[in-house]
Amino acid sequence: MVLLIKQEVIMKRTLLSLIALGAFVTSFAGTIVKEMMQDPTIWEYNDGTHDRTSNPDCRGAGPLCATEYFLNEDGSLGAATGNVRNGVRAN
Amino acid sequence: MAVLLLLMLNDVKGNMKTREPIVVVIKIYWLVAEIMYVLSIVALLGVFAYFCAMKVRHYATFQEGLALAPQLPTVAAPYLAWIIPLVCFAVCAMIIYGFMQPRLLKLGLWIYLVLMVLFTAFIGYILRHPVDAPCECLGLDENWRWKKHFWVNTGILTITGLAIWLHYKRIVATIGNEHSENPGKK
Numbered sequence: 062m063v064l065l066i067k068q069e070v071i072m073k074r075t076l077l078s079l080i081a082l083g084a085f086v087t088s089f090a091g092t093i094v095k096e097m098m099q100d101p102t103i104w105e106y107n108d109g110t111h112d113r114t115s116n117p118d119c120r121g122a123g124p125l126c127a128t129e130y131f132l133n134e135d136g137s138l139g140a141a142t143g144n145v146r147n148g149v150r151a152n
Numbered sequence: 153m154a155v156l157l158l159l160m161l162n163d164v165k166g167n168m169k170t171r172e173p174i175v176v177v178i179k180i181y182w183l184v185a186e187i188m189y190v191l192s193i194v195a196l197l198g199v200f201a202y203f204c205a206m207k208v209r210h211y212a213t214f215q216e217g218l219a220l221a222p223q224l225p226t227v228a229a230p231y232l233a234w235i236i237p238l239v240c241f242a243v244c245a246m247i248i249y250g251f252m253q254p255r256l257l258k259l260g261l262w263i264y265l266v267l268m269v270l271f272t273a274f275i276g277y278i279l280r281h282p283v284d285a286p287c288e289c290l291g292l293d294e295n296w297r298w299k300k301h302f303w304v305n306t307g308i309l310t311i312t313g314l315a316i317w318l319h320y321k322r323i324v325a326t327i328g329n330e331h332s333e334n335p336g337k338k
Contacts, residue, residue, distance in 0.1 A: 077190060078251035081197055085244055088198040092205035116216040116289065144295050146287070 101132045102142055117146050185318060192315040196264060197247060199308055200240045203292055207237045213289045221286035223277070243267065258319055265312045272305040 104117045104127045119126035127146040131139035207214045211233060219229035243263050250257025278285050278298050288294050291301040 074251050078248055080190065081193060081248045081251060084194040085197045085201045085248060088201035089205045092202050093209055096206070096209045116213040116287065118216075118220055119287065 100139075102129050102144075103132045103138070104129050104146065105138065119146050185321075189315060189318040192311050192318070193247060193261075195311055196261075196308070196315065197244055199292070200244050200264075204237045204240050204244075206293070207233070210289065210294070213287075213294070217287040217289040221290065222284045223274070223286065239267070254319075258316075261312065261316050261319060265309070265316060268305060268309050268312055272302065272309060275302045275305060 103113050104115065106112045106114070106117060106127050107125055114127075117127035125145055129142045129144040129146075131142060133139045215229050215233035218224055218232050219226050224232065243260050246256050246260030247264070250260050275291070275298055279302060285298060288296060288298065288301070291298070292304060293301075296304070
């Protein structure tokens with residue numbers, strides 16, 4: 062009887078460990094795949110310079126510092142992704 | 153998950169045969185508590201896995217974001233950009249393996265809580281000092297505003313608290329109880 066309970070406990074723990082591992086791997090791999098399948102994007106500053114960057118520096122730039130666009134194969138800007146980067150905010 | 157649920161339901165069904173309503177009610181309570189416990193831990197692992205994946209995939213953006221953050225030293229940015237996801241990985245490994253070693257699971261959950269408190273406190277500081285607000289790319293999702301990050305972090309903190317509470321209450325007898333390593337011994 063004791064052996065049976067012990068076996069059940071070990072089985073339950075192993076199952077839980079596998080469930081946890083599965084959740085972690087699924088979430089990690091799913092995020093990577095989702096990110097890889099996304100079209101390449103680029104940020105463009107809204108200060109009139111039209112400078113492009115992968116990560117805008119918006120310190121002290123005020124609201125609506127940069128806008129993110131999809132990047133076409135020829136390197137030109139495509140449609141806006143809808144993401145904007147803000148600098149100093151009052152929230 | 154289905155096998156685990158069957159194991160638990162079988163346990164409840166066994167007690168139903170004894171026709172002792174109180175035992176059945178307690179068993180159902182345990183069943184709900186165990187499911188809540190497992191789901192909360194799965195959710196916590198999912199959050200850190202998502203965070204790690206985002207930071208590894210966008211390493212350059214994360215590193216630049218850290219370097220530009222006025223609250224952090226610039227020289228530490230390249231190291232922090234690796235250390236933060238690695239620590240999250242290590243905590244997840246502790247929790248996953250912790251199901252076999254409950255003490256490790258408890259330690260992992262406490263470290264998770266400490267990390268979440270630190271992250272939430274950092275976001276709270278940013279919200280209090282909006283002039284020095286760094287890039288949102290430091291957070292869980294770069295497209296979220298800091299206010300949203302704060303509320304999401306608060307929710308994750310609550311789930312972590314719930315998981316630790318369930319662990320200490322020993323409601324989840326066979327999972328959280330380190331003395332059930334040898335169930336036959338008293």
